[in-house]
Amino acid sequence: MYIPKKHEPVRIGFYICHCGVNIASMVDVKEVAKYVGTLPNVVVSRDYKYMCSDPGQEMIQQDIIENRLNRVVVAACSPMLHEQTFRKATEKAGINPFFFQMVNIREHDAWVHTDRLEATRKAMALARAAIQRVPLHKPLEVKKVAVHPNVLIVGGGIAGIHAALVLANAGKRVYLVERDPTIGGHMAKFDKTFPTLDCAMCVLSPKMAAVGSHPNITLWTYSEVAKVDGYVGNYKVVVRRKPRYVLEDLCTGCQECVEACVYKEPKFRDEFNLGLGKRKPIRLPFPQAIPPVTLIDPETCIELKSGKCKKTCLEACGDRKAIDFKQQEELREILVGTIIVATGYQIFDAKRTPYYGYGVYPNVYNALEVERLINASGPTNGELVMRNGQVPKKVAVIHCVGSRDENTNRWCSRVCCLYSLKLAHLIHERTNAEIVNFYIDMRTPGKGMEEFYNRLSEEGMMLVRGKVADVYPDPTDGTTGRLIVQAEDTLMSRILKIPVDMVVLSVGLEPHPDSDKIRRLFNMSCSSEGWFLERHPKLAPVSTFTDGIFLAGCCQGPKDIPDSVAQAGAAAAECFSLIDKGHIEQEPNTAFVVEKECSGCKSCIPLCPYTAISLLEDKKKAYINEALCKGCGTCVASCPSGSIVQNLFEDAEVFSEIEGLLAPVPV
């Protein structure tokens, strides 16, 4: 292996990538290579079809050895994609990886410009900036930081559950934090799931139970993350545990307290059943809830409101002593190395599309309510009876409610066509009702989904292609609340007015209203719609821009259960890969103080957000603790005597880049 000597003159190799035609069609790569070849210190300058391919990397390595290169510049895609690839390639050939610099001429040039000459000139300027910069580069070493093996998972829907089990089964300690009193998420509300039409709880409840009893999982329901500090490998997290007024360790889940409550009949809005049923102040959210621990609602419990109840629940609980009216909110602090965010979605509020009459006409339901109505453990024990006590004979299912619409949400929610078909099938199965589906486009991508659609459409449901414009009461109907659905059938070019007993709105999926707060908590980014942003849509679909924090399920965007589970497995594997390696390599772009130049003015000290800077009292000089410095460079820019240096972003390096960018180019 060739190892360059210390004070050898700078010898740069420059490589420009065609990226197939992605770059080459807008940038004259040959011309750029020719120009760069004329610049000082450049020994070789080449263009190649795919620099990131093995032959591309081998070409660099061979040149390093044969031409004794000690600096490498590659002009290709964004450094976010391949900076690491090329650093590794140069390192393998024996030179320090930080003697490499990447120039972004794809995302920042070829893809965003339309004038080939201007794009070529820009590529030349950007390349020159790097060529002027690299001679100043110093050899740097990557720091290793240990990764704490424990994992935090936020959100206990199917995605969070699956990720927790994968990690716990591999022997990792998992903290699963769920905001609701039970895990299960949306899936726990469904009767059956597309495309297999298997019972949702039959698949889900064994997984929920496994989470509840797993020795490696600490399950904190009715809890929220309050604070996150630290960085990949070492996150300090504070979790707020709301009081249930029932002690988890002591409650056996017998529900005798519920039976004994002074309210003989359930009287209050049952959140789990979306208000379609009633509950008591003390209750279990649903029969298979995990943990199987009751909780008391302080808003409706007489004792908690006024202290004047007979407390028959307490009596019924007896020696188990599980009920504790004095329970307080608790803060728990944990240390984890990696975090998976799996907070899911909320359904679109159909009141925002008033023309469908949701919340006005009692026979208009959203799809999730219908899931509960046909669920055997739902408020009607699986019988589809409407609010007026009747079983519908004709039902309209309206697709794309709140989706693919400039006025509400622009995206396709991906699952609504399929669950609409599922619900149409299930409603028909339960009631023998005639079903009309109104769709804009029938979207059934995914394995087995088109077959599912074909199978169900042959069952004889009516499918109308057209957007529903209005839902209003049938003027000829007296008391039953029958409705008219008015739509344009765009295939037949005619206006339809169909009387129905029940309307089902296939509401879309949207981000939680507090997604901005959650995003800040974990230092993630959001797309403009509010879905959490993955690091790269194809190459890093479950990573975020913050190392050690991963995404799974619908919080990243609408998707079905199979995809949520697949993502959860991927996120678990990402955590696993960090934990098993045991350490992470940190960019050496930290700052240090050049002592002899520091005047001891202390102006840098309060600027550092990580309190990495302190004053060496004996010398009266500032000192940066490298382990704490994250490399933002804020202190560097503020030091009046210019005595702080940031590795990889030294003043001289940036100045040389500026000069290179503005130098005249030959074309």
Added chain:
Amino acid sequence: MNATPKPTNGSWSPSLVAFFCNWCTYTAADLAGVSRMKYAPNIRTIRLMCSGRVDPQFILDAFSKGADGVLIGGCHPNDCHYAEGNYKCLRRFRLIKRMVADLGIEEQRLRLEWISAAEGEKVKTVVNEMVDQLKALGPLGIPKQFAEWDAEMTRLEHAAQTSQSAESEVAHA
């Protein structure tokens, strides 16, 4: 000293130097690329880890080397990857803005924008808007001005030297 880039087809076109933070604005520019949005090719970007790294000297240096405009892009308030680098940047920006005005450089030539990783569209609009403004303002031409000042200085120095030697001659006499 470098000259402003040579005009391509006889007409002048502005140079815009940008300093983008790695986590938001640089990523947004990547997104603009992936989404194949189109914007003016005059922008030349330097990647820094955080807008807090932008040293006022970088801005002055860019102007002095021929930039007609300087754009700084960072994360939105509260979103900085390093908690508050963008606030430090903003504080410094206000000072430098005044300084730049004192130097007679038009206000529109220096701009700070918060652009999140999802706002590829904003990269496009901000760059296009700024390039249009720079086109309207015309070349800043600081390198040329510097060259003139340099010439002036040499002239003055020369004059001083001759008068000094004349003085010393007088003293000797």
